[in-house]
Amino acid sequence: MQEKSMPASNTGIMRASHLLQLPQEMLTEIIMYLPPAEKSKVRATCSFFKDLVDQPVVWQKSTIVLQHISAFNAKFWDVLQKRKITSVEVKEIRLKQWQKLLRFMPGLLDVTVDSLWSKEILQRLQLLTDLQKLHLKTSSRLSERNVISEVVHFHRLTHLLLCGITFLSGSELIKIACLQNLHMLSLHTVQKALPEKALEYVLFHLPKLRELSLSCILSKEHFLLCLSLPDKHPISYSSEELHPVPKLQLHALALRQTGYNLLSERFLGQLSTIHTLTVCYIKDFLLHSVDVFGQVLKNLPNLTELNLLWISNLDMFVDNIPSSLVKLSVIGTKLSNSALSCLSDKSWKLKEMDLTLSYGFDEKTLKQFPHLFPLLTRLCLSGFVLTDNILLSMAKMESLRELDVTGGTNLTKEAIQNFHLTTDCRVHLLVEWHSVSSKCDCLWRT
Template identity: 25%
Template structure:
């Protein structure tokens, strides 16, 4: 007799299961053998990564078989035993993404066992023996985070051997990477598209540095963590193709004597004619650099402590085609100004704001955003579920609303959230 679940084609079930969370998939999987087979289909686990901490020693063979059926290619390893790392390499030969946390020199020796590695992240390690990577020419993504005993020279020497890198992240390494070393990194890694640095700026650094030589950098995304001042005003001329700029500033709007952060940011923004995404955490007041924000901007994130209605209007005037806006103005709040967002940013498709101190009427005014697809609420409130439902009714259920808590990407590091959240 045919099981009722088999009356529908597997493609239909696959589509239904695609809407389930990881926990929901696990519940459905134990219902019957047929569902277990369907749930383990690779299409339902695309871009999914597993965290392995070996709490009870080695995993059972059927566990590895399940991961292979799902064609899992990303693993976060939280173990200090080389045997466990070798088990992963042997059991998942198709692994392309590996995150190693809390590793030592012996653990890094095991890197040679991963033959298909394309993305590697090392966190909280005392040493960097990247020469153990089996196929260095295959590596396209490299991230080094929280390496307190590694110097600038050792770090740069270790990374520039990977000539095909498209993405490089160097976070919280000793005292940071001097900004002047960016030129060296770009020259050594010609295919680099994304660069993230925990930067340092010596007090004696010059306002500018030489950019007279022709620059062939392909860099399109730059992230600078723990920014302080002074900064070279002409730095962006090294990266003329930049489309995404992220700046996590150490200081708030109170400018220190002798520094000119507002003029630096204005000059940087005015030199980026192809910029489409801008992320700013703290730093100078918005009014100091808003006039330099390019009209090409499509995605803007502001995590700042002061933001007035006048600032909002000024930003809107500079960004007529903005589609994604993330406003986190804590400890201040948007309040009734939320109702002005549909008028100032009518083309928004995604919006992220805090709900605190926003009156009900002003919150519901967001239904006027005709193109809005996703609304992300950054804080919790007991009234949210009811108001969210009312808002969805007003939008005829076209709006998707995200509320805390959010599921964090296990492949991402905690460097930024640890410093600024």
């Protein structure tokens, strides 16, 4: 009764004091869930929250994006040091600024460089003796010899992503085999082919490798990934002979702009351990070797996540999708009503589905989703023009917790309000338009 009779300003003060009375561990846990921009707002409120937000534990899973480093003062660098930042993404950096960064942040474990224009930048990286993850987004200005000769010094690397690199021969590529702690390897080339024998040697001599991402433009007649255990050392580069693994143990495989024809029969024997498969192909390749990709899907008994980007037509191999599937992303691909019905029968365990920019199905099928996919917890229909009736039919999906209908410009405010009332606000509804292409890029990088 006393609180009700107080002025509004006093009530706000009391509520703030109640918040500060919460245990510090609980407040820290709450702040950890906030995005960086919101953390900064909390930090600006008072000295108590300033110290709380600057705790290293709050930032241990955050990546700081640094641009125009020359504009940062000493106070900024002191804050980053206090937070013990271990992951950064650097844009438009020069050598002098690069030296400043490494001097103030010697404990970096994860580094992403947008544009690699100088070999000296890589050489300076050797100061980071504990570096575990290295992502070079654009390496086209340097030769593969300049890049690889520096990268192989980081023996603690667990993740290596090289984009825009050109391997003119296998003599440089094969040196990656010395990085025995690699868990993830990504090679995105700007040429027509990767050196096949050298690639095979590298993959079979990385015992901890679990994630592989490859991108290179191939002709329809070129076969790349036989992926069978090489008979011998193809190129001499070291006096120490590494012992190969008898079989790859990949958990995640991503292939982009490579063509279905690279998935040869010998390659199929290396796929049984894969849980996540991502493919992004030039559409013309689909008609060239559909049967091969169908065989690939049949040879994935442990597949739980399938991401298909810009495939001509899913109908042709929907029958081969395994029943173990839990997450499915089909972006920019034709998907008919009958294919969705078949998918419902085959993959009844599906809990997450993303149909961004996909087409070929109609409103009648969408209204049947509560029956076709009753276990879905997340559904994305971004880019599909929805009606109010379709949205309300989605409210019948009892397991649904997130629904993305960005781009559904025909939806009315009344329908959105009715959806929230019908679902008792248990579903997080995304309705504002955002860049769909950005989502696709994010999926590929993941």
